[in-house]
Amino acid sequence: xxxxxxxxxxxxxxxxxxxxxFDKTGTLTKAHPTVVDVVNFNDEYxxxxxxxxxxxxxxxxxxxMAKAVVDAASKKGLSHEEMHTKVEYIVAHGIxxxxxxxxxxxxxxxxxxxxxxxxxxxxxxxxxxxxxxYYSHLYLAIEGKLSAVICIEDPLRDEAAAVVTSLKKAGIxxxxxxxxxxxxxxxxxxxxxxxxxxxxxxxPEDKAAFVEKExxxxxxxxxxxxGINDSPALSAADVSVxxxxxxxxxxxxxDISLLSANLHSLVTLRKLSMEVMKxxxxxxxxxIGFNTMLLALGITGVITPQTSAICHxxxxxxxxxxxxxxCLKK
Numbered sequence: 553x554x555x556x557x558x559x560x561x562x563x564x565x566x567x568x569x570x571x572x573x574f575d576k577t578g579t580l581t582k583a584h585p586t587v588v589d590v591v592n593f594n595d596e597y598x599x600x601x602x603x604x605x606x607x608x609x610x611x612x613x614x615x616x617m618a619k620a621v622v623d624a625a626s627k628k629g630l631s632h633e634e635m636h637t638k639v640e641y642i643v644a645h646g647i648x649x650x651x652x653x654x655x656x657x658x659x660x661x662x663x664x665x666x667x668x669x670x671x672x673x674x675x676x677x678x679x680x681x682x683x684x685x686y687y688s689h690l691y692l693a694i695e696g697k698l699s700a701v702i703c704i705e706d707p708l709r710d711e712a713a714a715v716v717t718s719l720k721k722a723g724i725x726x727x728x729x730x731x732x733x734x735x736x737x738x739x740x741x742x743x744x745x746x747x748x749x750x751x752x753x754x755x756p757e758d759k760a761a762f763v764e765k766e767x768x769x770x771x772x773x774x775x776x777x778x779g780i781n782d783s784p785a786l787s788a789a790d791v792s793v794x795x796x797x798x799x800x801x802x803x804x805x806x807d808i809s810l811l812s813a814n815l816h817s818l819v820t821l822r823k824l825s826m827e828v829m830k831x832x833x834x835x836x837x838x839x840i841g842f843n844t845m846l847l848a849l850g851i852t853g854v855i856t857p858q859t860s861a862i863c864h865x866x867x868x869x870x871x872x873x874x875x876x877x878x879c880l881k882k
Contacts, residue, residue, distance in 0.1 A: 553821070553824065554811040554812035555808060555810055555811065555812075555821050555824075556808065556809045556811060557807070557808050558807050558808065559807070562791050562807040563824070564829060565772065565774075565790045566774060566791055566825035567825040567828065567829040568829075569724065569773065569774045569790065569791065570723070570725045570726065570772055571724070571725070571726040571728065571766055571772065572719060572727050572728065572773075572774045572776065572818075573759070573762065573763060573766075573773060573774070573775045573776065573785070574730070574747070575730055575759065575775075575776065575778065575782045576729055576730065576733065577617075577688075577731065577778070578777075578779060578797065578798070579776050579778055579795055579815075580708060580709060580712045580745055580815075581707060581709065581712075582706065582707050583616050583778065584616070584707075585616055585617050585620040585705060586620050586704065587620050587621060587702055587703070587704055588687060588703050588704065589687075590602055590603050590700055590701075590703070591679065591700060591702075591703065592699075592700050593676050593679065593680070593697075593698045593701070594694070594697075594699040594700065597699070600628060600630055602699055603624060603628065603700075604625055604631070605651065605692065605694075605699075606625070606658055606692050606700070606702055607621050607622045607625035607626075608651075609647045609649060609658050610647070610658065612641065612647065613641060615779075617688065617690065617704055617706070620704055621690065621702060621704075645660060645662065645667065646658055646659015646660055648668075654694050654695045655695060655696070656692070656693070656694050657670070657692075657693050658690060658691065658692045658693075659691065660690075660691070660733075660734075661689065661734045661753060662732075662755075663691075664691040664692075668693065670696050671697060671698065673697050676698070684703060685736050685740045686740050687703040687705050688703075688704045688705075688706055688737055689701050689702070689733070690702040708741065708744060711815050711816055712815060713744065713745050713746050714816075715815040715816055715818060716745055716746045716747060717746060719818065719819060722819060722822045723826070724822070726749070726771070727746075727747045727748050727749075728747060728750065728751070729745065729749070729750040729751070730754050730758070730759050730762065730785075731750070731751070731752055732752075732754060732755075733753070735752040735753065737752070738750050738752035738753075739752070755781075756781040756783070756784050756785070757784060759775075759777075759782065759784065759785035760784035760785045760788045762785075763775055763785050763788040763789050764788050767790065772790045773789045773790050774791050774793060775792045776792075776794075776795070776818070777792070777793075777794065777802055777806075778794060778798035778799065778802055779798070779799050779802060780799050782802055783801055783802060786805045786806050791808065792805065792808070793807070793809070793818070793821075794808070794810065795810055795813075796809075796810055796812060808821065820880070824879055824880055831875060831879060835871050835874070839867065839868075839871060843864060846860045846863055846864055
């Protein structure tokens, strides 16, 4: 079924789970983002100038969205030679540097507007409010003022909504989406996918804290992620799942790895784990009941010890043979 499981206890955990937490990028989305627009807020420069600056910074950042920015600049033939000082990379937030003596930052809404205290230029508020919600946004600010917003499309997987529905039918009572995107963007995507809860502008430690909080409530949690930033939450979950194109560290930390890019593997995994546990419990009940009967018949003298031993061994071989049958029909 294109799934690698690192131990039997993880199949048991999947069967018992009632909560699934998805990191959005690379799990519910295809992780092949592209730049669709550069909304310029700086009257002194063109959109291409802003894209050039963004590419100059993002080439230092090992992330799919950063690669999308660099690729977009390359396709337009925009050279982005080193024109900045030392780059400061803030994990899960963004990048900060100085260009021509001006502090320049690029990253998430939280990083640019809350951490860096940047503001939207006067008179540009309507343009900011009209930003398309479906896209993810990278915010570029110079000297404390928003200069551009790079709109990036990372399409949802075609099967995402159907998989969420199927997981609920398979007994998952709570499906959660977590993302570093803004609240406005996250709400649109969450509605399309059909999750029960979503959390926007979260940091790696926020994901791990949420998982721990759910476990404290007595819930069994599956965490699904693909990036370095997901590692703390993957480690915290009762059972963790990495995607096909996950980072090496995510695959190392995860208990289960999907070898297929299709999310339907998750539904198969859930059904398979439940069938495995159903078969184990059924076999256990049969063996206990059958051997108890043999013991009782032997004690009362109805059968000889030799007959009891033969029946015991035959039942063991029979159960072993039955256990080797596939749990699911392909």
